[in-house]
Amino acid sequence: MNGMTRQNRTMTVTILGSGTCVPSLERSSCSLLVETGRSKILLDCGPGTMRRLLEAGATVHEITHLFFSHFHPDHTGEMASFLFANRYVTEPGRKFPLVMAGGRGFVLFYGAFKKAYGTWIELPDNMLETEEFSTTGPDTKIYDDFSISTMPVSHNPESVAFRITAGTKSIVYSGDTDESNNLVALARNADMVIYESSMPDGLKVDGHLTPSLAGKMAKMANAGELVLTHFYPPCDKVDIKQQCRSEYGGPIRIAKDLMKIEL
Numbered sequence: 001m002n003g004m005t006r007q008n009r010t011m012t013v014t015i016l017g018s019g020t021c022v023p024s025l026e027r028s029s030c031s032l033l034v035e036t037g038r039s040k041i042l043l044d045c046g047p048g049t050m051r052r053l054l055e056a057g058a059t060v061h062e063i064t065h066l067f068f069s070h071f072h073p074d075h076t077g078e079m080a081s082f083l084f085a086n087r088y089v090t091e092p093g094r095k096f097p098l099v100m101a102g103g104r105g106f107v108l109f110y111g112a113f114k115k116a117y118g119t120w121i122e123l124p125d126n127m128l129e130t131e132e133f134s135t136t137g138p139d140t141k142i143y144d145d146f147s148i149s150t151m152p153v154s155h156n157p158e159s160v161a162f163r164i165t166a167g168t169k170s171i172v173y174s175g176d177t178d179e180s181n182n183l184v185a186l187a188r189n190a191d192m193v194i195y196e197s198s199m200p201d202g203l204k205v206d207g208h209l210t211p212s213l214a215g216k217m218a219k220m221a222n223a224g225e226l227v228l229t230h231f232y233p234p235c236d237k238v239d240i241k242q243q244c245r246s247e248y249g250g251p252i253r254i255a256k257d258l259m260k261i262e263l
Ligand SMILES: [Zn+2]
Pocket: 020, 021, 030, 072, 074, 075, 176, 230
């Protein structure tokens, strides 16, 4: 790999969905688009993702990788529709295999959808590759122009958080999680972390973070910048940034759908 090329490469993150399972015109269900030099990576694919993807200027055929943080419907609900859309032949169509992966059990999870939908969600000509991440310890997969590292986090048995590194930059996406030492370890010195912040301080629910806990996780990891996302409606009624500021001193952004961040 040419050192200069890697150093000059940047990453672009687009928030496709900053919401949850709750229907909202402003906040679509969970999904992020990460663009590196040659890859377009989707992290989660909740309901509404394909529409937001179009609004962000990308097509389903351009997606190279689709990684799921866990199997809850607000993160996977559009998987079957996404695959079905990929079969629909329009020029230029899909030119390379889609790599689709999740935590342990993902192949079984996809298999259950195949039982229900049959060939409707099978991509022709070996255009789909499914893989799994460890849910008992750290894991890393290396692709064309980026690597992805995972750690199990505290939400579901299959839950993992992601660290994507391209060139000299690293970003971390928590998926859904409660407080997690694994998340802190995975995010150590990352340029930017994107953490769930489901409910405001004082309304914490099990298996999820609040703004101040997300801030605490980011501070412990010495993360360069924090983006809060995955907001249930009560979050939009309070000053999320202020709550997070009590723990984290670095730059804080409150995710909005179609917010684009260059690294
Ligand atoms: Zn969720």
